[in-house]
Amino acid sequence: MSRIVASSILILIVGLLSACISSKPFGSSVNETVVGKGWANNSVNAVIFRRNSITTYKDTQFTAYYDSSSHLVLAKRKLGSDEWEVNQTTFTGNTADAHNTISIALDGEGFLHVSWDHHNNPLHYAQSKEALGLELGEMQSMTGKLEQDVTYPEFHNLPNGDLLFFYRSGESGRGNLVMNRYDVSTKQWRQIHDNLIDGEGERNAYWQACVDQQGTIHLSWVWRETWDVSTNHDLAYAKSEDGGKTWMKSNGAAYNLPINLQKAEYAWEIPQNSSLINQTAIYADKKGNPYIATYWNQNGKTQYQVVYKHDQEWKRASPEFRSTTFQLGGGGTKRIPISRPQVLVKQKGKQTQLYLLFRDEERGNKVSMAYSPDLHENQWELIDLTKETVGQWEPSYDIELWKQRQRLQLFVQRVEQIDGEGLLEGLVTPVKVIEVK
Structure with missing residues (x-):
């Protein structure tokens, strides 16, 4: 989505001044297991918008990836085990396009839901034949509505066992956000919104979502005016407390749906051409x-940013450790010096502990973490979690395991990405799950 112009951890116990960064060598508290070998000629297995690349239901963990023959592979293990049961399905994906990711989730009865191989094409979706099973049934429809032009599918779990499914209908620069919900009691999907965020035929929202422990759905997005990533601008926000039926701003004011450019609440205003x-x-x-x-x-530098709501105000914090800059522009999947980040939060008294997961060429393209023991004081520590490069990997983690047990496990695979949807040939690398303790 851009053209560029221009196993272990050492826990740091260091008092830092505001916005100061300390870097320590590889330590001794990361465990890894190898699931199998996966396609690595581009970044399709390891882009950030996989929801989910890895997920846990009770004591069983699941993951998915494309292998060297572009087959969809499913795997599972008991938590704590190093042995994975692996199943190569009959389904394949167009792995030459790094947009065409695999997303998985398990509903409240333990059935696996899988969606794969989407970039402005018809819906690919299937369920497991049995609870906790790796054998998928036939490909099927969800609702029969707006299923011909699907991109960026994401599953999200609700506390009652239902599932949400978000995707873009339309193209980059002119698309709308569709939201479906799966009722675990009736085993049926229904469409909640056919146009939750409206690009009005002039732009589209590139969004990210999460469901908190109370079941509130949080949604943020940037607007893009054209196919060109340089036209990304502004950071908007909405939330729903009733499973996605109605939406409100962070102060509780109701949205009149669909949300568009004029109606949106802006957590942070960012102009075009900012490499957002x-x-x-x-x-x-x-x-x-x-x-x-x-x-x-x-x-003058490209920096990671955290925008957050505290004391009824939107605030910004940044570890500000990067020393270089780059300019994003153009379309397609390109090679970028840094990954997009993941963010996790823990509360400790009045302190907000924040973990920012990323990959950066300045640090040798390793799996890295910027840790703030107290975000409100803007204190940061910097840690590398792997010794070796992971290429063009971007972070994704087991969201349900973190929410339920505060255990951090990452999907990790060294992948490469040539500029402009380019491909290497014959690169196959281990698919790993690493746990950061």
Whole structure:
């Protein structure tokens, strides 16, 4: 989505001044398991907008990836085990396009739902034949509505066992956000919104979503005016407390749907040509306060940014450790010096502990973490979680395991990405799950 112009961890116990960064060598508290070998000629297995690349139902963990023959592969294990049961399905994807990711989720009865291979094409969706099973049934429709032009499918779990399914209907620069809901009691999908965020035929929203522990859905997005990523601008926000039926601003004021450019609440105003990236991450703490992670250019450098709601105000924090800049422009999947970030939050008394997961060429393209023991004081520590490069990997993690047990496990695979949807040939690398303790 841009053209560029221009196993272990050492826990740091260092008192830092505001916005100071300390870097330590590889330590001893990361465990990894190898699931199998996956396609790595581009970044399709390891882009950030996979929801989910890895997920847990009770004591069973699932993951998915494309193998070297472009087949959809499903795998599962018991938590704590290093042994994975792996199943190569009969389904394949167009792995030459890094947009065509695999998303998975398990409903409240333990059935696996899988969607794969989408970039402005018809819906590909199937369910497991049995609870906790890796064998999929036939490809099927969800609602029969707006299923011909699907991009960026994402599953999200609701506390009652239902599922949400978000996707874009339309194209980059002129698309709308569709939202479906799966009722675990009736085993049926229904369309909640056919146009939740309206591009009005002139733009589209690149969004990210999360569901907090109370079941509130949080949604943030940037607008893009054309196919060109340089036209990304502004960071908007909405939330729903009734499963997605009605939506409101962060202060509780109701939205008149669909949300468009004029109606949106803006958490942070960012002009075009700021190298503002799209589709990053959002997380909400136990009090329902949202934290949005992204990056854009600031003071001559491209920096990671966290925009968050605190004391009824939108605030911004940044570790500000990067020393270089780049300019995003153009379309398609390109090679970018840094990954989009993931964000996780823990509350400790009055302190907000925040974890920012990323990959950066300045740090040798390793799996890295910027940790703030108290975000409100803008204190940061910087940690590398792997010794070796992970290429053009972007972070994704087991969201349900983190929400339920505060255990952080990441999907990791070294992948490459040549500029402009380019491909390497014959690159196959291990698919791993690593746990950060």
